[in-house]
Every structure is written in structure tokens, then in C-alpha cells.
Amino acid sequence: MTDTDPSAVAVKSADRVAAAAGLRRTIYALLIVVGAAGVAGRILSVDAVDSARLEGYLFATGRPDWQKKTPFLSANDRSRWLTIRSLVERGTYEIDEIIAEPNWDSIDVVKHDEQGRAAPAPGQGHFYSSKPPLLSTILAGEYWLIYHLAGYSLKDHPYGVGRFMLLTINVPLLVVMWTLLARYVERYGRTDFGRVFTMAAAVFATLQTTFAVSLNNHLVAAMSAMVLLDAVVRIVVEGDLRPRRFVQAGFFAAFLAANELPALSIAALAGAGLLWRFPRQTLLFGVPAALVVAVAALGTNYAAHGTIKPAYGQRDPANNWYVFQYEKGGRVIDSYWSRADRRSAIDRGEPSSASYAFHVLVGHHGIFSLTPVWLLTIVGLWRMCRERASAVRPIAVAISVASLVCLAFYLARPQLDRNYGGMAAGFRWVFWFVPLWLVGVLAGADAWAASKARRIACYVMLTISVVSVTFPTWNPWTLPWLTQLCEFMGWAKLGS
Numbered sequence: 001m002t003d004t005d006p007s008a009v010a011v012k013s014a015d016r017v018a019a020a021a022g023l024r025r026t027i028y029a030l031l032i033v034v035g036a037a038g039v040a041g042r043i044l045s046v047d048a049v050d051s052a053r054l055e056g057y058l059f060a061t062g063r064p065d066w067q068k069k070t071p072f073l074s075a076n077d078r079s080r081w082l083t084i085r086s087l088v089e090r091g092t093y094e095i096d097e098i099i100a101e102p103n104w105d106s107i108d109v110v111k112h113d114e115q116g117r118a119a120p121a122p123g124q125g126h127f128y129s130s131k132p133p134l135l136s137t138i139l140a141g142e143y144w145l146i147y148h149l150a151g152y153s154l155k156d157h158p159y160g161v162g163r164f165m166l167l168t169i170n171v172p173l174l175v176v177m178w179t180l181l182a183r184y185v186e187r188y189g190r191t192d193f194g195r196v197f198t199m200a201a202a203v204f205a206t207l208q209t210t211f212a213v214s215l216n217n218h219l220v221a222a223m224s225a226m227v228l229l230d231a232v233v234r235i236v237v238e239g240d241l242r243p244r245r246f247v248q249a250g251f252f253a254a255f256l257a258a259n260e261l262p263a264l265s266i267a268a269l270a271g272a273g274l275l276w277r278f279p280r281q282t283l284l285f286g287v288p289a290a291l292v293v294a295v296a297a298l299g300t301n302y303a304a305h306g307t308i309k310p311a312y313g314q315r316d317p318a319n320n321w322y323v324f325q326y327e328k329g330g331r332v333i334d335s336y337w338s339r340a341d342r343r344s345a346i347d348r349g350e351p352s353s354a355s356y357a358f359h360v361l362v363g364h365h366g367i368f369s370l371t372p373v374w375l376l377t378i379v380g381l382w383r384m385c386r387e388r389a390s391a392v393r394p395i396a397v398a399i400s401v402a403s404l405v406c407l408a409f410y411l412a413r414p415q416l417d418r419n420y421g422g423m424a425a426g427f428r429w430v431f432w433f434v435p436l437w438l439v440g441v442l443a444g445a446d447a448w449a450a451s452k453a454r455r456i457a458c459y460v461m462l463t464i465s466v467v468s469v470t471f472p473t474w475n476p477w478t479l480p481w482l483t484q485l486c487e488f489m490g491w492a493k494l495g496s
Helices: 006-045 049-060 076-091 132-150 156-186 191-203 217-237 243-259 262-275 277-307 352-360 372-386 392-409 426-447 450-471 481-488
Strands: 109-112 126-129 323-329 331-334
Touching: 006 156, 006 191, 076 126, 076 132, 076 426, 132 243, 132 277, 156 191, 156 217, 156 426, 191 426, 191 450, 217 243, 217 262, 217 392, 217 426, 243 262, 243 277, 243 426, 262 392, 262 426, 277 352, 352 392, 372 392, 372 426, 372 450, 426 450, 450 481
Parallel strands: none
Antiparallel strands: 109 126, 323 331
16 A cells, blocks of 8 residues: 555644544643633632731721621622522521621621511511522532531632632532533534634633622522533534433523523523424423423522522512611611612613613723623624524524524613622623533634634623733622723723
């Protein structure tokens, strides 16, 4: 067999393809390892660093309440930690005693009595986290082991226990998401540039890693979206009709919606598509798996609040759980949400819906201005939707429809809800889209790979995105760099 033999040429070509694939997988693994290690390092250093100097001053002056530092960086994540603590330490969803402890206060709470009626006056009803209780209930299982078997508590060892739990929760979630994405990228990418660029963007250029130092539902939802995508691709595109794939799809579609209610749109699209194509398997395996999550979500909400309606839906003027008074230091204080003058500028809501839409998309909280890699998503999904013969076209159509529906929902909210996701490093309501939008990034980067000018544009978009992701070094619950620039220039006032 000579070098000019067709069979020899074919063997060499196959060897080159295999070598290239092996090199790419090595690059994926290196990116994942470096990304996970970077997040782990940040979790181990997480601290409310802005309190360090104040704490030193109070200690030097002999103040008994000098301890201000905490590994829990905002009212948002403390709200979930409060439920976790109360379930394990007190066996109840009520957080009355714990929220009164130093450094354990939170504005993300509601107040009602045992019958689900608002308790506006001091001394009435009980305090509860306003967050859906399913996630906190699940995570309380890990804390139960730490508390009862190891003897450590979040009260006495907030740094040790808090950081350990974040390491064992958030880092594995990221690794699972990135690993499944790497599989998709390798199988459905068309160029080396597109594949490696997409993985680099996934690890370093999305705000998921920024929020991985805090306890939040967005990372859990993003991981669920990736596992759901993996199941749908294996079933619809690769023909894997084993029962476990339908269980995977049903369970994680429901778990995604349980952690991000607007994600019910993509869960419904996935469910409808599978039911239409594979009715027997979907009904036998997918639907029961989804029902398990639905029962758990509604059941924990009922156990916490005596109703299946979530706390954030209890804003009826006649029964508003967010409007109440409480007593502290001998003073009667109105809740944060009961009076507009008590809320920060950003939590008062954007009066103009047009201005809100502009800043959410391309302004100071812009999805595309802070993380312009998502511009490639538009390019990629458009191309995928136009390729009628493509096996992944239905998936691209579903992602596009869900994206438009959810963006329309977020932009059409009343003024109180037009708060850009609160004091956060980005428009966090769309963070669960990250793995789905990366599907579009892959197709877009592949399409631009042949042009040097377009590859340079990709590098520029990646650079700006990484800047936005790394700007809030310690605390993701801060305003984006672009928002702070607008405030400095006098174009916006959102931080006060």
C-alpha cells in the first residue's frame, strides 16, 4: 500500500480527524478545569469586603456588635440561607428568630399568619423567605448532614459551612453544564474555531460564573436547561429512545420551570415536541418524571405557606405579604417593599417601558452591550432556522421562540418589576438561557470562522464579555461596570 493508494489516503485522513478531535477534547477539558478552579478559588475568598474597614473600627472602639463581615453577599442569597438554617436547626420554614440575628437580615422576606393572611402589624404572623422553597429544601439536606453529623452550624461557622456548601453545589453544577455542552459542541460544531470559541465563551464570558460565588436559582436553572437540551438532542437528533432519556427530559424540564417560572415556555415547547414525535415514551416516562418535580414544588410551597401559590404572587392589595411592619431596637419599621421612599432607586422600577427595553437590550444593563457574545446567538439561530434540512433546526426554532416570548414577558412587566434584576451585575432573569444561547453562538462562530475580520470581531465581543463577567470580582450583587459608568457620567442614577 503506497502513499498514493486511496485506502492509505483515507487512513491518514481519518487519523488527522481523530487527532484533531482529541486535541479539541483536551482543550475543552483544560478550559473546564481552569474555569472550575477559578470559581472554586473565588468561593473560598468570598467575603463582604466592603465591611472589613468598618468592622476593624468598631472592634477598636469596643463595640459589641463589631462583626459585620459575612460570606453571604446580599439579601437575595441570605433569604435562601435563612430557610436552610431554619429547616435544619428549628424544623420549620418560619425564620422569625434567625432573621433577628446579626448579619442575617434580608429584605427578600414576606410576612403572613398560619391561614395565609397578610400580617401587617408588629407581632402578627411570621416571617418567611420570599423565594420558592423547593431549592432551599433540597439544599437543607446537605446542611442537615453537616449540622448533625459534623457538628458545624451556619450560625457559628458561616464561612466554613457556607463556602463548603457553595463549593459542593455550584462548582459541580458548572462542570456538568460545561461537560454536556462540550459534547454538543464537538458533535455539532463545524469548525475548530467555532468549537473552541464557544467553549471559551461558556467558561469565561457568561455571568453564570460571576454568580457562582452566591447561592442562587439561576445557576441551577441553567444546568437544568443544559441537561434538558442534552436529552432532547439525544432523543430527536440521535435517535436514543431509551426510557432514561425521556425521564431525563421530563424531570429537568420541570425542574427548570420550578427554578425559573418563565422557563415554563421552553419546557412546554420541549414537552409538546416530544409528545408529538414520541407520544408513548413521553407519556410513560417523561410525564411521570415531570410530575414528581411538580408535586415537590407545589408541596414544599404548601408546607411553607399553606398555599400552592408562590410568595412572590401574593401582592394583592387586600392581602399583600410584602407590606408589613416590624419592631427593631424599640422602633416600628415599615418593610422595605411597603414604601417607595425606602427602596433604592433601582428597586423603584423604571417608569418608562421604552427606556427599560433599551437598557435591558443594549443599554446600561444590556444583554448585548455587557455580553456581546450573544450577538453571535442571533446570527447562529437565524442560520440554523433557515437550514430546513438540518436535524437541529427544530431545537433552534424552539430556543428562538422561547427567547422572544420570555424577553417580551420581562419587558412588559409593570413598573415595580422593571428593576433590571435588582442590584446585580447583569440582567439576571435571562441567565438560565446561557446554555441554550451558546447553541446559537456555536453556529454563529462557525459561520464567521472563514473571515479574518469576523474572527477579530468575535475576539472583541469575547473580550468585552469577559470584562463584564470579571468586573464584580467578589460580589455579583453590584451594578455592572457599564451602569456605574453611566452613573459617573450623569446619564443614570440607579445605585442610591
